[in-house]
Amino acid sequence: MVQNPTLEDVARAAGVSRATASRAIRGAGKVSSAAQELVDRAVKDLGYVPNSAARSLVTRETGAVALVVAEPDERIFSDPFFGAAIAGVVEALVPTDKQLILAMRTRNGGDERLERYLGNQQVDGVVVISHHDNDQFLAVLRERAVPTVLVGRPARPDAGMLYVDLDNRLGGKLAAEHLIGQGCTRLATITGPLDMPAAQDRLQGWREGLEAAGIEEVAMSEGDFTPRTGRLGAQELLATGERIDGVFAASDMMALTALQEFEEHGLRVPDDIRVVGFDDSAMAEDSHPPLTTITNPARAMTGEATRLLLALIKGEEVEEPIVLTPSVLARESSGGAS
Amino acid sequence: MVQNPTLEDVARAAGVSRATASRAIRGAGKVSSAAQELVDRAVKDLGYVPNSAARSLVTRETGAVALVVAEPDERIFSDPFFGAAIAGVVEALVPTDKQLILAMRTRNGGDERLERYLGNQQVDGVVVISHHDNDQFLAVLRERAVPTVLVGRPARPDAGMLYVDLDNRLGGKLAAEHLIGQGCTRLATITGPLDMPAAQDRLQGWREGLEAAGIEEVAMSEGDFTPRTGRLGAQELLATGERIDGVFAASDMMALTALQEFEEHGLRVPDDIRVVGFDDSAMAEDSHPPLTTITNPARAMTGEATRLLLALIKGEEVEEPIVLTPSVLARESSGGAS
C-alpha cells in the first residue's frame, strides 16, 4: 500500500473500464450485477477510497458543509448552547457522507478571507449561527447564491434567507405567565444582549406576558447571557431597592448566578423570589434548587437547519422558515415542581 | 460573474501564461515584478480565487486539518473544556489558510467510515482529543502515516504518538497540597471516569500529595466530570458518615454541584468543608463562593497541538511531547482567597 489505489487500479483488477468501475462505485445504476460484483470485490481487496479532490473537480461538489459561527468572540465556545448546536449539525450530517467545516469570524477584519472561501464553491452550503447584526456577511453568501440556512432569525428580515428559529417571543411570554401563575406580582428580568434578535424576542414576549396580566415590570437589567452578567444583573435589581418576587433571566447561565446572588443576600429561592432561566441546560437540572427553565432545543434547531440545507443543496425548493416551540420546564426555583 | 474565473482567465487578462500566473499567485518567486503586478491586478479585477480541488489534485495537499473528537457521546459538547479546545484549534489555524474539519466518532460502529476518510489523504493531518481507550482508532492513523497529534496522553504509551498534555498528576498533587496547606486533614475526592488517563493522573497525583503529608484518604467517589456526578459524589461522601473537611473534585462542573450539595446539608464552605475543582472554568469564577480550581488550559493545549501538527505536516521533525504545567487558582471555596 505504498500508493493509494486509484480508480484505474480498481478497473484493472475488476477487468472493466474506468467508466463502469466509476458507475458501480457510485451506485449509479446501469451496471450488470456481474460487473458490480467484480468491482465491489476489487474495491474491497484494494481498500479503495475515491479521491475527493478529483471527484470534486468534475462534479463541482465539495462534499463539505460549513458551520459558520458569526461571532468573533471565542467566548462563545464556553456557551453550552453552542456545543449543542454543533452536536445537531454533526448528527444531521452522519447519514450524508458530508464533512463539517467549522469556520469562525475573526476579530481583525479577516472576514474577507472567510467570505471568499465560502463564496467560492469550497463548500456545498453553509449553516450560519447568526448572533448579531452582520448583514454584509450574509450579503456575500446571497450574492454568490451559496445555499445558506440561518439558525436564529436574521437581524434584518429583508435578508430573505431561510432560517430555523425558536419562538423566543413565546418563550419570554411563557416565562411571564409561569411566574404570574405562581403568584408573582413584582417582576423583573435580566435580558440577553439587546443587539441580538433572540434577546430582543425574549424580552418582547416577556413584556407581552406582563401586559396581558396587567402587571408592570419592576426592573430590568441588560446582560450578555454569561454567568458574570447574571450576578451583576441580580445586584442591579437588588440595588433598585424595589421589592421583587419573580425574575426571568434570558439564559440559564445568568439565572444560575443570579439565583446564587439572591440567596447570598438572604433571599430564599423560591420562597422569597422565584427564578426562571432559559435554555434547559445541564447545569439547570443539577443546580440547587433545580432551575425552572424554558426549553431551547439548540440541537434540534441546528439539526433542522442542516437538513434544510441538505434539501436546498439538492435543489429541492424549501421556502418556509421553521420555528420551533418552547415550553416551560417547571422546577423548584420557581416553586413550580412538585 | 456567471462563472467563477479560472487561472486561464487570469493569465489571459494579465497577458501571461498560466504557469507564470500560477507562480505569481502562489508567490513562488521567479516572477518579474512586471508580471507580478499584471497578475495581481487581474486577480483583483476578476475576483479570482483558486479552485482548491484542482490544486489539491496535483499537490496532494488538502488544505484541511481534522479535529477528531474520539468520543461517541455527544454530551461532550456541553463540556466547557471542549469549547475551549475548539477555540484553540481555530485560533492556531487562522494564519494558516487551512480549514478545520470537525469529526466525531459515532456510536454505531461508524468508525470505519471515519477511519477510511482520515486515512485516505482527505486531510493533511489530524488532532485527536483522546478521551478514552481507543487504540484501534489511532492504529489506523499510524499505519497510514497520517500526521497526528493527540491532546492528552494516549491510554497506552506504546502508541508512540506525539501528544500535548497537561501535567494532570501535578494538578492532583497541587490540589492535595493546597487543601493540606489550608489545614485540612480529613480529605476526600470525587474523581473523573477512571478509564480516562486525565482522571487517572489526577487521582494519582492527589494520592501522592496525601501520602507525602502522611495523610490517609477518607473517601472517594468516581464521577464522570458532569454536574450530576458531582452532586451524587457529594452525597456518597456524606453517606460514609466520616467527617470530611476538604474535597477535591476533578472537574469544576462536579465541584460546583458538590459544593451546593454540601451547603444544602448544612455544611458551610469553606468553614466546615473546603472544596477545590479542576479546569478554571467560567462558572468557577462566578460561583458562590468562588471556586478554587486547578488551571487546565484547554485552549493553549489544543493550540500547541495544532502548531505541532502543522510542523509535522511541513515535514519538520518534532519528537517531544509537550506537557503544560497547571497551577492553583486559590479562591474562597478553599479559604484560599484574601
Place this chain on the structure above:
DNA sequence: CTGAAAGCGCTTACAG
C-alpha cells in the same frame, strides 16, 4: 449495459 475519450482547473518539471 459498456468503453473510449474529453475535460474539470490547477501545478510542475523541462527547455529555453
Place this chain on the structure above:
DNA sequence: CTGAAAGCGCTTACAG
C-alpha cells in the same frame, strides 16, 4: 524569468 505540455484522478456525455 517564462511558456508549452503533461498529468493529477475522477465523471460524464456520446456511441455502440
